Structures are given as C-alpha cells and as structure tokens.
Amino acid sequence: MSLYNFKKIEPVPTSTDFIDIILSKTQRKTPTVIHKNYNIGRIRQFYMRKVKFTQESFEEKFKNILDEFPKLEDIHPFYADLMNVLYDRDHYKLALGQINTARHLIDQVAKDYVRLLKFGDSLYRCKQLKKAALGRMATVMKRQKDSLAYLEQVRQHLSRLPSIDPNTRTLLICGYPNVGKSSFINKITRADVDVQPYAFTTKSLFVGHMDYKYMRWQVIDTPGILDHPLEERNTIEMQSITAMAHLRSCIMYFMDLSEQCGYSVEDQVKLFHSIKPLFANKPIVLVINKIDQVKPEDLPAEQRAWIEEIANDENATVLSMSCYNDLGVMDVRNNACDRLLAARVEMKLKSSKVNDIINKIHLAQPAARDSLVRMPNIPEGAKDRMKYDVNDPNRPKTEKDLEVENGGAGVYNVDLKKRYMLADDDWKYDVIPEFLDGHNVADFIDPEIEEKLEALEREEERLEQEGFYNEEEDMADSDEEFQKSTADAIREQKKLIIQAHRTAKARNYPTIPKKVTNKTVTVDDMGRHLSKIGLDGEAAMARTKAAGQKRSRSEAGPDEAVREAGADSRSEVADAEAGAQGFRNVRQKMEADKQKKLVQTQSNKMGKRGESDRGIQTKMPKHLFSKKTSMGTRDWR
Template sequence: MALYNFKRIQPVPAANDFLDIVLSRTQRKTPTVIHKNYKIGRIRQFYMRKVKFTQDTFEEKLKAMLEEFPKLDDIHPFYADLMNVLYDKDHYKLALGQINTARHLIDQVAKEYVRLLKFGDSLYRCKQLKKAALGRMATIMKRQKDSLAYLEQVRQHLSRLPSIDPNTRTLLVCGYPNVGKSSFMNKVTRADVDVQPYAFTTKSLFVGHMDYKYLRWQVIDTPGILDHPLEQMNTIEMQSVTALAHLRACILFFMDLSEHCGYSVEDQIKLYHNIKPLFTNKPTFIIINKIDIVRPEDLPVEQQDMLKEIAEKDGAQIIQLSCFTDEGVMDARNTACEKLLTARVEVKLKGQKINDVINKLHLAEPQARDNVARPPIIPEEVKGRSLFNLNDPNRRKLERDLEAENGGPGVYSVDLNKLYIFKDPEWRYDSIPEIIDGRNVADFIDPDIQEKLDLLEREEERLETEGFYDSTEEIVDSEDEALRDLATEIREKKKFIIQAHRSKKMMKNRPILPRTVKTKSNKFFNLSLWRKWKKQLGKLGLDTSAVRARSLTRKRKRNDNDGDDSEQMDIDLPPNVLKSRRLGVSVSRDRSVAGLAVGQQKQTTKYRKFAQRRPNQFAKAGEADRSIQVKRPKHLFSKKSGIGKRDWR
C-alpha cells in the first residue's frame, strides 16, 4: 500500500559521532603495527592503506545517506510539495548538496595524499602525511555539522509522516476547522484520530483505511482551512492545499450548518468557492454534518438558495449525515466510493491504454442454430427474493437467521448433513454415509451374521469334544513340500556363490611377493638385473666377494659377529641403495638433498635454515597482529578501587 516508505532511512549521526564511527572502523579493519626497520615500500603501503580505507568508509556512509533521502525531482509531486511546505526544498537541497560536496572533497584529499605517500622517504614522513590526510578529512566533516543536524531532523519528521499512496482509491476530507471531519474518518475507517471541541485539533495529515467491494480504500483527514489568500496560509493549512492539489481523490467538503464550529454558513460557502479550482476533474460532494442539530430545510431561504446554486452550477452532490447519531454516514461513504469508481473508469476509457486492453478482449456472440426460444431459467424459490433485504417476507432464511433463532453463537450448531444429495433423503443422517451408488459398508453386512457365528462356535466345540484336533500327525501338502525343497536348494546355491566370491576376493588382495623386495619406485627386485650390476661393479675394480644372494622368502640370520662385518651387503636392499653404499654416498628421504654426499647435505641444510631466519622473524609478529602494548594500564590499576565502573576512558 505504501509507495514511499521513509521509515527505512537510516539515522544521520552528528559530525563528531560520524568521525568516531569512521576512524574507529579504520583502526579496527586495518593493520596497526609498523616498525622503522621495515622496507620503505612496505611502510608506504601501510599508511596508504590507512588513507584509502578511511576515504572508502566516508564514501560508503555519505553515498548511502544521499541515496536514502528522497530526491524531490524523482518522487510524486504530492510528496515533493509536501516536503517543500514542511522543510523548505531550498534548504533541503542545499543540505544534501553540501554532503555531496564534502564527499568529493574527501575523495580529492585522499587522492592527493596517496600520491604524496608514494614518495615518502621515511616512516616519520609517511606517518605525518597520513595524519594530515585524516585531519583534513575530519575538518571537512566537522564543517558539515549543521547540515547533518538538519538532515537528522528531516529524517525524524519524515519517519512520522503517514504512508500515503497517491495513485490508489482515496477519499479526501476537507473544510473549515471543527466541522466533524475527524469524527467522520473515525466512523468509516479503523483510524483513531483525536477529536476535540475546538479548532485545529488536527495539525497534520492523517490516513485511515477501509474496505469497500473487496477493495482497499484510504481516507485522508486534512487540517482545517481558513478563508484567506494562499500567501497568508500557515504550514498546517498548506498541507491540506497540497493534498487537494495533487491527489486524484473524491473530495468531501464538510459544512456545519449549526455554526457550532465558529464560522457562519456564508463563510463556509465562500471558502468552497475559493478552493473550488482545486476540485477540477474530481468528483465532489458537499457533506452537511450535524443534521441532528440543524437540517438544510431549517435554514433561511437565502442560505438554501446558495446551497442549491452550488449543486446546480458545479454539479456537486449534497449529502446529509450526522456523526453523532450515525445517520447517513455509511450511505455517504458508499455514494462517494461508487462515484469515484465510475470516475476512475471513465478516465481510463479516455486514455491510450484502453486500446491495448480492448485488443485483447473478444466478446463471443453465439449464433442461433434453430428457432427454439430459450429464456433464462430462474428457480421459483429464489425468483423475486433478495438475500440482503431483511424486510422481504419471501427472503430465504440464511444460516445467520437460523443461528439467531436457535440460541445465537456458541449454542447453535450448523447442520451440515441437510445439504447432502442422496437418492433417499433419509440416508443423510446415516451413521455411515454413502460411498458409491447409494450404498455404504453397512449395506454389505449380513443381517444373520450373529446366528451364523454362534453356529460355527458350536461346531468347533463339538469337534474339540470328539477329539478331532488331538491328532499329532502333520498334514503335509505336496505343493508345500515342493516349495520347501526349492527354497533349500536356493539357499545352498546362494551359500556356494558367496564362498566362491570370498575366495576370489581373498586371492586378489593377497600379496604375491614380500614387501621387503619392493623399491621406492614400486619396481620389484630382479635377480638377473642384480647379477649384471654385480658384474659391472667387478669391472670397476670393486670387491664383490662379500656380496651373496639368498632366498627372497627367507629372513637372514644374523650372528653376533655380523654387526662388525661392514663389507657384506643385504640382497633385500634395492640396487640404487647398494650402489650408494659402495660409492660412499648417503641416501636421504629429503628430495632437496637427494644425491648429495653427507657433507654436502649438512652444508645445504645450514644455508637453507639461514635463509629462512628472516621470514621466520616476520612470521612471528606482523603489522596485522593484535598486540597489547601496555599489559597493566595505569588508569585501571592505580589507586584504590571505588564503587562503580573503571572503564571511564
């Protein structure tokens, strides 16, 4: 319903609070530790990040503020003029323009100081540039103190404005103060507007909602208008004029003929003629209120003629009602709604969109296939009756009438079975209703079932007495026996299949060779290949007499003296290990030193640790790590503790 929801605008903080929010976020979201022994490029990046992040935060906050506040050129003219009346659009645009200018100035300051930071030659110089950048940004925001305060006041007032849809079905109530406008609105809507016996009780626009013909309607109660020039009207009256000028609504101009409002009938008629140009192309009604005191027939002839002239010349319909006795209130509402619906349809028919709608509609006209007359059939029981005319003696009784006759709500119980359509009306109240073809479960129950059951029980007692069930012989059917044999055969076959599968799976997972003969590259040891290696080692002048082969599946037995025999080699070792041991080369699992001698491995490891020392120092504490510089702050741990909080900082 609400086309413009100004309640979603975020609060605008004051200038000092704005700075605290932005700088606190910069401190929390960016690195906090820097040292002078860092490289100058790293120091520059540290402070450039601070400046850029602060500028981005200002940009984000200010841009969101500018987007949330409505732009007077983009919203409906009703809201644009209403904001001009309440806040002065020049001041409003000036405040938003100053905020936008501050945003651009902060961007320029950030770009300028980031450019200077690229050439900072020391930590002190970079720090001072950062400090100057943030200081200039803070100064720019402090100058916007008045604009921020003004926008916060506008936001608070906008959030209290009623949500008015300028394009929906609307009844607009207007007239002199204290003529009964708010009382009428309380009667026809769910609103609760303050009603007092003095003028200008309503000081702003109030909106109430109601339902008519399954449609949602809004009723707007406007403040009272006095009869003086437009330039002399105050802010309260200008709100009513703005609503009358811009809302496409049905105008209800209220008049008090009893003059209890404090204004004469002539003054009220004069006010109508003065604001009549605002009613152009809008359905208008003259609502005569307080007829329980004075009716139009009781007025002097001159005043009656003035009212008739309005009705004849301007085409305004005169409706009489009394909000005190509720006489004519709902009739006035219904008449105004019908008139507005008709006017809206006429406006749409005159527009250009109706052509597109008509092209999509097709009215089917059936062709007569014979000369037989087929008049509409209206049942006799409803012909000439009205369900809504309570005084009609032929009106059909409704459930509501039956409820009132039989004790009212909570006592009367609705008879749902009386509308069931059965072949036999007596079936409506069966304990088991019809299922199909006029039958239910009860129709298939044997009426002699109890006698047959008694007969069967007596027969069972006789068989037990004669010993018919005492025989222990098992009666075996030939079909059952064949079925059991088949089931046994299936179980045996299934068991055989499971055993074959398990044996096959066990052979597949079984290792063929011992794991000790596998090399690092997953190649199995080959005896013929080893003999070639042994022959080649002999040609190189190495002694291979101590090398002996043994069974691949048998473990080697070691004696006490075997540990001293350093010349013997084990056939279980892979060839590359054997060659390395012969040549005095150490084999390690570390690939970075693979293929190096022992001395070279130690030297490589030493250089690697030395090169890693500086990165390790940086990894222990970086500028993004949180650190508490003072473990026991003086303001928290000095002097005696008293009653109250200690976080006064």
C-alpha cells in the same frame, strides 16, 4: 506504498559521531603495526592504505545519505510540495548539496595525500602525511555540523509522516476547523484521530483505511483551513491545500449549518468557492454535518440558495448526516465511494490507453454446426427434485430418507450404481470388466468353460491309464541339461581361482621360524649335525669360534676405537663435530638448538598469520574510551 516509506531512512550521525565512526573503523579494519625491518615501499603502502580506506568509508556513508533521502524531482508532486511546505525546498536541497560537496572535497584530499605518500622518504614523513590527510578530512566533516543536524531533524519528521499512496482510491476530507471532519474519519475507518471542541485540533494529515466493495480505500483527514489569500496561509493550512491540489480523490467538503464551529454559513460557502479551482476534474461531495442541530430545510431562503448553487454544479452532490447520532454516515461514505469509482472509470475510458486494451479483447462466439434447434432438456429425475416438498408424504425419497430407514449413518451405504444409464438395467450391478492389451477380458470368457475343463481332465486320466505318457519320465531337455552342466563347471572354476588367489596372498607374509626348544645345544652338537647331513661342519665351527674372540685395537674400526678410548676421547670427537658446524664446543651448539626452538615456538602458534589479518590489537582504543578533555590537543589521533 513502498516507494514512499520514509521510515527506512537510516539515522544521520552528528559531525563528531561521524568522525569517530569512520576513524574507529579505519583503526579496526586496517593494519596497525609497522615492524622495524619494513622497507620504505611497504611503509608507504601501509599509510596509503589507511588514507584510501578512510576516504572510502566517508564515501560509503555519504552515498547512503544521498541515496536514501528522497529527491524532490523524482518523487510524486504531492510529496515534493509537502516537503517544500514542511522543510523548505531550498534549505533541504542546500543541505544535501553540502553533503555532496563534502564528499568531493574528501575525495580530493585523499588523492592529493596519496600522491604525496608515494614519494615519502621516511617513516616519520609518511606518518605525518597520513595524519595531515585524516585531519583535513575531519575538518571538512566538522564544517557539515549544521547540515547533518538539519537532515537528522528532517529524517525524524519524515518517519512520522503517514504513508499516503497518491494513486489509490482516496476520500479527502476538508473544510473549516471544528466542523466534524475527524469525527467522520473515526466513524468509517480504524483511525483514532483526536477530537476536541476547539479549532485546529488536527495540525497535520491523518490517514485511515477502510474496505468497500472488497477494495481497500484510504481516507485522509486534513487540517482546517480559513478563507484568506494563499500567501497568508500557515504551514498547517498549506498541508491541506497540497493534498487537495495533487491527490486524485473524491473531495468531501464539510459544512456546519449550526455555526457551532465559530464560522458563519456565508464564510463556509465563500471558502468553498475560494478553493474550488483545486477541485478540477474531481468528484465533489458537499457534506452537511450536525443535522441533529440544524437541517438544511430550517435555513433562511438566502442561505438555502447558496447551498443549491453549489448543488447545481455537475461534479457536486449535497448529502447530510450527523456524526453525533450516526445518522446518514454510511450513506455519505457509500455515495462518495461510488462517485469516485465512476469518475475513475470515466477517466480511464477517456485516456489513450483504453484503445490498446479494447483491441486486445476478443469475445469468442461458438460457430453453429448445423441448423437444428436444440431446446433445453430437464431429466425426469430432476423434474421430480424440482417439485420437492418436505411436508409432502408422497414426495420422492432422498438419500437422507433412505439412510434413516436403513440404519442411519455408518450402517447405510449409498448405492452409486442405481443411477447408471445403460442400455439394459440388468447390467447395472454386473462386475466391471477388466482390460488386457486393449481387449475386454469378459468378451473372451466362454460360459461353458467349467464343463469343458472337466471333460479335458477326464480325457487325461483315461490316457494315463492306457499308458499313453508316463508322468515320472524325465522331461528334461538336452539343451537345458547342457546349460546346467556348463554352469556347474563355471562355478567350480571360480572356486579354484578364489582359492589360488588367497594362497598367493598368504605367501607374501614372512616365514616365522619355529622356536628353539632345546636351549642346551652347543657348537660341537651343531658340527656333528652338519657332518651327518653331508656339510663341512669343521669350517662352520671355526668361523663361529673366531666371531666370539675379541679383536685388537688395530683391527677395530674408528668408532669402536673411540668407544674403547674412554670419555675424554669421546668429548674431543663431539667438539670436533660442533666445530665443523661453526660452534666452539658442544655446549654452545646445545644452547643454539635451545634458542632456535624458543624462537620458532611463537611462529608455529601464529601459523601463516600476517600483519593485515583481522584482529583486535588494541582492546581499548584511546580515542573511544578516554575521557573528555577540555584543554590541549589531540595529536594522538
């Protein structure tokens, strides 16, 4: 089914929409700004990229159109002929060929202009070459106006066609107009085909689906056909002829013996023989409709002979029904389905593939292990259940009867052990033994274990009283005592290692000096303290007093000299430093620093953004939002 789902074909835009789509995509997806510091090589690459991108966009759109539209050589012959009837095979292939030619022309235009752009010697020359390339591509597209419009009409009509699977189980309804074909498909399927009391109400193929024998069937209602040469049949009739010629189906030819359809019985019989070559190797069901008006038995002998002649065909079956009062409708449907199933099986058996399948099938037969005859055996309980009678008071009780007698549901518990088949019935309610190491624990239990245990306890009490062993005596083993002492020593050593590690970490921090509590200590007090502890207090006092005296200008360094010189000297020094960096004075250096920060602000905001990064530089491109113009040129493209 999915192979012939033409609803997935994308819409085909008109030539003007095609150009707008491609050019706007080029505008959005490629760089749009050339800065004045670009060299000529970068400018060439800029415009070559636009031409190549436009060509690739055209290529992508053309490829989608050519791939999605069905190729008449690759699809089923039914759909190929149906498209030939509806759209004209030559016109359809010519339109697709025009699209393919346009694709090659645009590829060639792009190659030629990219070759010329490689040798562009100025910004103006490159821009004009790009403009000419895109203009020639747009001109090629404008010439495809009629082909694109035709393909869009074909796409819309294809999407409205019913999804017909040419290989599934199909009932094909055909015949003269107004003989009850649409009424029949509405009765047996979920389809809703328009039914009117005039001819050619159905102008195209309609498909309905139904279920029969757990299988899905499709029923196709074809437009009515008339009895005249093939060359004179119109498009509506040719759809029916195409379906009958190519679909593997059961042909249901409808006839109206009452002639209310407007055509005589003789004309309907002639039409059957006229289109009979299309029914080769297909089961045929001749459906006599409207038997509520005229039955086959009511016909003159001559007309009955015509119908019997059709019935004598080995592939044909004559059935009668009435859609008005639903008489025989389902019998006709079931008979047609059975005929088609039998024909499909017969066709498969005649094919060459069936031998390969039969060779792969193997029917397994069990081999006899001895010559004994084993007759079927029915257990006694099963025999009783086979004779079970609800009204018999002496019948065997069922679990349901026991449940009712013993309190009902929720109170009665089913006894699952009573049907155990054991050597001794007394074993049924024994505790299920436990297994340990592959042995049944119950096999090793001594039935006199409790008596032996009591005797052993009495013997221990007697030995205790005689002083044979003392319970309070230390039972510790020497090896166990050694392991315990070793473990204690290890734990103690571990504690010492952790403590030493923490102490070492604490030494890494700087020693915080104590706060001075006596703030009235003088230099003389410090000298006396140093003398007491055996140090030279007078030398230390002399150094401290010298540090407190002010140095002369000759002893001071250059920085201190500048500080003492005043504001004028400081400004001169700053100007000298600015001059060393290439500025006239400090003010000019400060202004330069300010300008430097302003210039870098925007770049810092943009980060690593380049001119090829995606962005909408132009919020409203003119070629998309400007109004229609009646005069003038469109050079702004």
